[in-house]
Amino acid sequence: xxxxxxxxxxxxxxxxxxxxxxxxxxxxxxxxxxxxxxxxxxxxxxxxxxxxxxxxxxxxxxxxxxxxxxxxxxxxxxxxxxxxxxxxxxxxxxxxxxxxxxxxxxxxxxxxxxxxxxxxxxxxxxxxxxxxxxxxxxxxxxxxxxxxxxxxxxxxxxxxxxxxxxxxxxxxxxxxxxxxxxxxxxxxxxxxxxxxxxxxxxxxxxxxxxxxxxxxxxxxxxxxxxxxxxxxxxxxxxxxxxxxxxxxxxxxxxxxxxxxxxxxxxxxxxxxxxxxxxxxxxxxxxxxxxxxxxxxxxxxxxxxxxxxxxxxxxxxxxxxxxxxxxxxxxxxxxxxxxxxxxxxxxxxxxxxxxxxxxxxxxxxxxxxxxxxxxxxxxxxxxxxxxxxxxxxxxxxxxxxxxxxxxxxxxxxxxxxxxxxxxxxxxxxxxxxxxx
Amino acid sequence: xxxxxxxxxxxxxxxxxxxxxxxxxxxxxxxxxxxxxxxxxxxxxxxxxxxxxxxxxxxxxxxxxxxxxxxxxxxxxxxxxxxxxxxxxxxxxxxxxxxxxxxxxxxxxxxxxxxxxxxxxxxxxxxxxxxxxxxxxxxxxxxxxxxxxxxxxxxxxxxxxxxxxxxxxxxxxxxxxxxxxxxxxxxxxxxxxxxxxxxxxxxxxxxxxxxxxxxxxxxxxxxxxxxxxxxxxxxxxxxxxxxxxxxxxxxxxxxxxxxxxxxx
Numbered sequence: 001x002x003x004x005x006x007x008x009x010x011x012x013x014x015x016x017x018x019x020x021x022x023x024x025x026x027x028x029x030x031x032x033x034x035x036x037x038x039x040x041x042x043x044x045x046x047x048x049x050x051x052x053x054x055x056x057x058x059x060x061x062x063x064x065x066x067x068x069x070x071x072x073x074x075x076x077x078x079x080x081x082x083x084x085x086x087x088x089x090x091x092x093x094x095x096x097x098x099x100x101x102x103x104x105x106x107x108x109x110x111x112x113x114x115x116x117x118x119x120x121x122x123x124x125x126x127x128x129x130x131x132x133x134x135x136x137x138x139x140x141x142x143x144x145x146x147x148x149x150x151x152x153x154x155x156x157x158x159x160x161x162x163x164x165x166x167x168x169x170x171x172x173x174x175x176x177x178x179x180x181x182x183x184x185x186x187x188x189x190x191x192x193x194x195x196x197x198x199x200x201x202x203x204x205x206x207x208x209x210x211x212x213x214x215x216x217x218x219x220x221x222x223x224x225x226x227x228x229x230x231x232x233x234x235x236x237x238x239x240x241x242x243x244x245x246x247x248x249x250x251x252x253x254x255x256x257x258x259x260x261x262x263x264x265x266x267x268x269x270x271x272x273x274x275x276x277x278x279x280x281x282x283x284x285x286x287x288x289x290x291x292x293x294x295x296x297x298x299x300x301x302x303x304x305x306x307x308x309x310x311x312x313x314x315x316x317x318x319x320x321x322x323x324x325x326x327x328x329x330x331x332x333x334x335x336x337x338x339x340x341x342x343x344x345x346x347x348x349x350x351x352x353x354x355x356x357x358x359x360x361x362x363x364x365x366x367x368x369x370x371x372x373x374x375x376x377x378x379x380x381x382x383x384x385x386x387x388x389x390x391x392x393x394x395x396x397x398x399x400x401x402x403x404x405x406x407x408x409x410x411x412x413x414x415x416x417x418x419x420x421x422x423x424x425x426x427x428x429x430x431x432x433x434x435x
Numbered sequence: 436x437x438x439x440x441x442x443x444x445x446x447x448x449x450x451x452x453x454x455x456x457x458x459x460x461x462x463x464x465x466x467x468x469x470x471x472x473x474x475x476x477x478x479x480x481x482x483x484x485x486x487x488x489x490x491x492x493x494x495x496x497x498x499x500x501x502x503x504x505x506x507x508x509x510x511x512x513x514x515x516x517x518x519x520x521x522x523x524x525x526x527x528x529x530x531x532x533x534x535x536x537x538x539x540x541x542x543x544x545x546x547x548x549x550x551x552x553x554x555x556x557x558x559x560x561x562x563x564x565x566x567x568x569x570x571x572x573x574x575x576x577x578x579x580x581x582x583x584x585x586x587x588x589x590x591x592x593x594x595x596x597x598x599x600x601x602x603x604x605x606x607x608x609x610x611x612x613x614x615x616x617x618x619x620x621x622x623x624x625x626x627x628x629x630x631x632x633x634x635x636x637x638x639x640x641x642x643x644x645x646x647x648x649x650x651x652x653x654x655x656x657x658x659x660x661x662x663x664x665x666x667x668x669x670x671x672x673x674x675x676x677x678x679x680x681x682x683x684x685x686x687x688x689x690x691x692x693x694x695x696x697x698x699x
Contacts, residue, residue, distance in 0.1 A: 024690045025688070027615045027692070029694065032623050034626035037625050071625045130672070162625065163661060391627070411630070
């Protein structure tokens with residue numbers, strides 16, 4: 001009889017639970033509208049000798065950065081109530097209640113002041129839904145750094161509104177062939193601020209950033225032998241890091257910055273070796289067996305490397321542990337797969353593959369599965385390189401006749417031209433986050 | 436003897452479970468049925484609210500849009516045993532004890548019965564009036580009318596809670612549809628934030644004041660992705676203020692589930 005009463009109690013509880021479920025009405029809402037975050041940017045103010053031109057420059061760099069990020073759709077403040085416009089003159093007394101009911105969810109205001117030789121730039125970020133002040137920062141830098149300041153503002157705003165670290169303040173290094181020589185250049189991720197780094201009057205190849213973003217390694221024929229050079233971004237000078245007779249090519253910095261994987265000539269073939277990033281003593285050869293090897297890259301955890309080998313008869317992508325164990329072939333389709341690039345997030349490897357005589361860019365998982373084609377019907381697309389957040393891929397493409405640097409989303413959408421010179425530009429390398 | 440006893444108990448239990456199951460399923464079915472014919476429901480609501488003078492219901496009934504099928508109560512979710520919810524929901528229930536009507540009965544049956552009884556009462560009325568001239572006594576007529584009024588009033592009392600409960604329940608459904616629509620229209624998130632996030636689910640408890648203003652938003656189950664939760668809460672804040680809740684509904688509380696995928 002006891003279990004009988006238990007069952008009855010259970011039934012009563014069941015009934016009670018049912019009435020509880022009825023007490024609160026449940027609403028299921030599926031599928032948010034997938035639109036960029038609407039942000040309004042008010043015209044930047046200028047004072048203390050700063051010209052309107054400078055203010056407008058900062059503002060336009062900022063707006064462009066926010067839009068390129070893919071997170072935001074930026075509007076100006078036309079259509080806002082006049083009272084709200086008046087509030088902008090004195091940002092401390094801004095009346096956020098006047099801004100509510102607008103389609104924009106955030107408002108950026110800012111201003112520029114000249115302070116001697118330096119520029120003072122500040123911005124304030126307001127949340128129009130919560131009607132609150134989110135953040136505000138003031139920067140001071142020489143006028144030459146105006147562009148960097150603006151990029152930093154964009155990254156700060158991106159971080160506060162999306163939680164993601166923006167890549168506005170990153171750069172892309174590449175090789176520019178001016179007809180007489182091939183030199184290393186860097187350009188801001190948005191395609192502005194192109195800067196020449198080297199002046200070797202020689203052939204430079206395959207730039208690679210150090211993980212701290214302060215050095216760029218590259219191969220140069222300046223002394224006829226292809227040696228490994230390291231350019232220091234702060235001191236603006238270079239040193240020779242490896243000058244073995246034969247090739248010292250295709251450098252790749254390990255994630256901890258202590259080692260460089262390098263393509264070295266060993267007898268009659270090229271092999272991957274790991275050398276100390278300061279000197280180049282005692283190269284450690286990773287593989288044994290035949291075939292040429294090239295284009296090493298590290299996984300973001302430093303445990304593995306991907307590289308190209310023709311041991312199977314034609315160039316294919318392989319991965320191997322940084323201790324030389326666990327050699328795995330990951331590409332099997334196509335007769336020519338090259339230029340691997342390991343995503344900084346770690347989940348993808350991009351590479352280029354020849355199809356019908358043209359190179360196109362593909363991505364796959366680090367084990368070779370889930371291959372996706374990102375480019376097609378647009379000339380040759382080569383040398384993929386990931387943005388530090390893994391959301392974009394830069395590459396070189398000759399789709400307009402000569403090779404230029406382009407950038408696209410990691411899924412192949414939104415292709416955007418980055419460089420606009422009339423020369424051949426190849427071998428892009430995206431910097432890490434810069435400090 | 437023992438076997439007989441055991442069999443008896445077992446069959447009793449099976450019956451009880453059977454009744455409860457059928458109760459649950461029938462309840463669902465009648466509710467689905469109800470939401471499928473919204474136009475019919477509005478008519479019924481207006482006519483039923485007529486005798487109830489105090490309640491100014493019809494004002495709010497008119498703009499009610501027909502609820503979309505997706506707002507129909509899903510197969511009951513795992514009930515959340517939150518005692519708070521019970522407390523909150525009790526007030527809107529009619530406080531009068533239901534006289535003589537077994538609670539388990541289906542609502543349709545109840546209504547029918549009540550109407551029949553009411554009809555009989557109305558039939559009585561002319562009878563009483565016919566009796567007046569025969570007796571030829573004005574006081575008796577008055578008394579008879581008083582009595583009829585009393586019985587009618589009694590009827591109304593028993594009738595009102597039943598009909599208005601049904602009516603309020605329906606109004607809540609309509610109101611929920613409005614809330615749903617308004618929040619969905621205001622819910623957006625950049626596509627770039629959702630790539631490779633899988634399906635996210637966030638559950639938010641929303642309380643609305645009697646004037647339609649936001650009372651409280653509580654995130655009771657985060658999705659694991661902070662910005663997704665934020666987008667849900669922002670959607671509610673952007674959607675506020677809401678229409679006035681239907682009458683008699685003091686503590687309006689919704690459990691809103693936000694899903695990042697499209698409805699399957």
